[in-house]
Amino acid sequence: MSRLRRFVAERHWIFATTAAGGFAYAGLASLTRPFTVEADVATALPLFAAVLTMAVRVRITKRPASVMHPNCDSQRVPRSNRWSLMWVTMAIVIACWELYTYMSSPRSEHPTLSTLIELLDSTRIGKFSAFALWLALGCYLVLR
Amino acid sequence: MTIRQWTMLIWGLLGLGVFVCLIVATLSKGRLSTLGTLVSRITATRLGQGLLMLAWMWLGWHAFAR
Incomplete structure (x- = not known):
């Protein structure tokens, strides 16, 4: 069981509170507009929280040797197989398409x-969803 | 169709491709690498975890602040 799953199973009330807080924060953040101080602050706070949490975790925990070496046979780090190429290929295709659209003109025709x-x-619900998803992704990365 | 519509269509197809890969990898019960497996490989080292965190930070700042 991954550490995140164990964390959710053992401390579900903390998880529920954090999730509720995250949704509430995403709701507040969805009220802001880009290029404003409010948006800067709303985005910067999770960034600082993530950096702080990472710093504390690095300080108080030492990773087991099995996790330090990605080529080990430990079950903590799933072995990749040739099908990992599927994801790498997908990332390369998306990056190439992004580059092509970025370099093409007129820009309005190449989003x-x-x-x-x-x-x-541009929509409130869209920004709320995107912000909540971004926060969840940050939690996932920090708690790994 | 305009160039813009074609570009949007291709973005949509790429998004659909990612979604299909996610579903197929999840349903394969470990035979195919899921996105989670790949992330686990990357975050197995502090460097990888740090780089992914930086990418997350940049994404948030770019999307919501600037």
């Missing part, structure tokens, strides 16, 4: 990923 994100952020 990039940033344009799509702007479209998503």
Whole structure:
């Protein structure tokens, strides 16, 4: 069982409170507009919290040797197989398409990923969803 | 169709491709690497975890602040 799953199973009330707090924060953040101080602060706070949490975790925990070496046979680090190439290929294709659209002109005819994100952020529910997803992703990465 | 619509269509197809890969990898019960497996491999080292965190930070700042 992954550490995240164990954490959720053992401390579900903490998880529920954190999730509720995250949704509430995403709701508040969805009220802000980009290029404003409010948006800067709303985005910067989770960044600082993530850096702080990471720093504390690095200080108080030492990773087992099995996790330090990615080529080990430990079950804590799942072995990748040739099908990992599927994800690498997908990432390369998306990166190439992003580069192509970024370099093409007129820019209005070639929307990039940033344009799509702007479209998503243009509605309140879209920004709320995107912000909540971003917060969840941050928690996932910090708690790994 | 305009160039913009074609570009959007291709973005949609790429998104659908990622979604299909996610479903197929999850349903394969470990035969195919899931995105989680790949993330686990990357975050197995502090460097990898730090780089992914930096990417997450940049994404948030770019999408919501600037």
